[in-house]
Amino acid sequence: MNATDTSSTPFSTLLRTASHELHMEANTSTFMSDLLGGRLGVEAYARYTEQLWFVYEALEAETERLASDPVAGPFIQPELLRRTALERDLAHLRGPDWRATLTALPSTQAYAARVTECARTWPGGYVAHHYTRYLGDLSGGQVVRDKAERAWGFARKGDGVRFYVFEDITNPAAFKRSYRELLDGVLADDLEQQRIITECKQAFTLNTAVFHALAAEFPLTA
Numbered sequence: 001m002n003a004t005d006t007s008s009t010p011f012s013t014l015l016r017t018a019s020h021e022l023h024m025e026a027n028t029s030t031f032m033s034d035l036l037g038g039r040l041g042v043e044a045y046a047r048y049t050e051q052l053w054f055v056y057e058a059l060e061a062e063t064e065r066l067a068s069d070p071v072a073g074p075f076i077q078p079e080l081l082r083r084t085a086l087e088r089d090l091a092h093l094r095g096p097d098w099r100a101t102l103t104a105l106p107s108t109q110a111y112a113a114r115v116t117e118c119a120r121t122w123p124g125g126y127v128a129h130h131y132t133r134y135l136g137d138l139s140g141g142q143v144v145r146d147k148a149e150r151a152w153g154f155a156r157k158g159d160g161v162r163f164y165v166f167e168d169i170t171n172p173a174a175f176k177r178s179y180r181e182l183l184d185g186v187l188a189d190d191l192e193q194q195r196i197i198t199e200c201k202q203a204f205t206l207n208t209a210v211f212h213a214l215a216a217e218f219p220l221t222a
Contacts, residue, residue, distance in 0.1 A: 015197055022205060114202070
């Protein structure tokens with residue numbers, strides 16, 4: 001059943017509204033506030049980038065299989081994929097042997113495990129995680145890119161910030177509109193919509209847990 005057949009409110013609006021408070025909590029976490037406020041160094045940024053790799057490895061490991069799924073398939077768009085860009089950033093930040101020292105925080109392991117579980121067993125849940133990550137990268141992620149370029153001297157849209165550069169998306173605003181249209185047309189009845197909304201909120205909670213762990217790893221000194 002099409003989502004637009006079951007509610008007068010577009011599903012994309014329901015998702016955004018239901019997750020707004022948790023979204024703001026993630027964006028204003030101590031770690032992100034300190035990072036964007038220039039109070040943390042490039043090492044904290046590099047460590048954060050490492051954690052992102054684990055999440056996007058989980059998000060993108062099953063894309064070939066999910067591409068034919070009627071629920072998740074429409075969201076599998078090559079121009080969104082971030083893993084290769086993250087690997088270029090990590091090579092720049094950590095050197096060519098970055099994989100040898102790559103470690104996931106326990107909270108990151110939990111986040112990636114949940115993404116993997118959804119990717120393998122529940123396409124609707126995968127859509128929830130896809131939405132929270134990629135649409136965020138196209139929006140608030142650009143603030144992180146700008147800060148990283150200015151604070152640590154990365155070349156504009158170059159190595160170190162390639163994760164945030166969507167080279168094949170020439171009009172981000174139009175792309176985001178088309179993405180929301182996909183959400184509005186997702187194959188989900190009322191009950192499944194509510195399950196996806198709940199998973200979306202859980203995704204933000206998992207993301208915030210990673211930020212809390214990073215804040216503990218990079219405390220500000222008095």
